[in-house]
Amino acid sequence: MPAYLTKDNPGPSLAALVVTFYPPNAKQVVPELLLSPAVERVIGGSKSLKLPSWNSQTCLIDYVPFVNDLLEEKVNLIIQSYIKRKEYVAALLSVLGSSVLEYNTESFKSIAFLFEHQGFALIAKLELSDSFPKDQPVLCLLSVYHTLQGRPCQWLLKDYPYSPRWEVDEKVERLRAYLLTVVSKFKDYSSDKGEFL
Numbered sequence: 001m002p003a004y005l006t007k008d009n010p011g012p013s014l015a016a017l018v019v020t021f022y023p024p025n026a027k028q029v030v031p032e033l034l035l036s037p038a039v040e041r042v043i044g045g046s047k048s049l050k051l052p053s054w055n056s057q058t059c060l061i062d063y064v065p066f067v068n069d070l071l072e073e074k075v076n077l078i079i080q081s082y083i084k085r086k087e088y089v090a091a092l093l094s095v096l097g098s099s100v101l102e103y104n105t106e107s108f109k110s111i112a113f114l115f116e117h118q119g120f121a122l123i124a125k126l127e128l129s130d131s132f133p134k135d136q137p138v139l140c141l142l143s144v145y146h147t148l149q150g151r152p153c154q155w156l157l158k159d160y161p162y163s164p165r166w167e168v169d170e171k172v173e174r175l176r177a178y179l180l181t182v183v184s185k186f187k188d189y190s191s192d193k194g195e196f197l
Helices: 037-043 060-099 168-193
Strands: 015-022 028-035 100-103 110-117 120-127 138-148 151-157
Touching (some): 015 060, 028 060, 138 168
Antiparallel strands (some): 100 110, 110 120, 120 138
């Protein structure tokens, strides 16, 4: 498990499946998964797991292993996402290392770097979700020259070339190539809408 999820651990990692059979004849059955605070912190709470519905054919002895597998799968996805975020940030560091301003060294969920093209500089900030690489990182461009309502002019970009199937080096190269194409548009936007610092 990634260390940032287990530091300040609020206790043991426990999960309990509670199945309530309501009378008459126990026809209404409600399964509920109770998680310790440590497990809730790791997986994002019991609401992040969709327990299968219980029907008349369901048997408790078959249901328990299914819920166990569901929990294991969720934990494995969290670990894999952490590994992929770390690889992506490392690849960005290797390509843009001298211009990196900051990055999260625990969860690898964010990185910001200074990007310059044709004499115009901007800050590009990437936010990576817990579901990376499935979810595309959110890219935010921030002007170092202009403000809008007292804050740096910014563009939030969610629709740029990206595929979770690309290798990490291709993701980085496509991001860099995209930034080269959008710098002049962002320069025009921030010059038109913002106030010069």
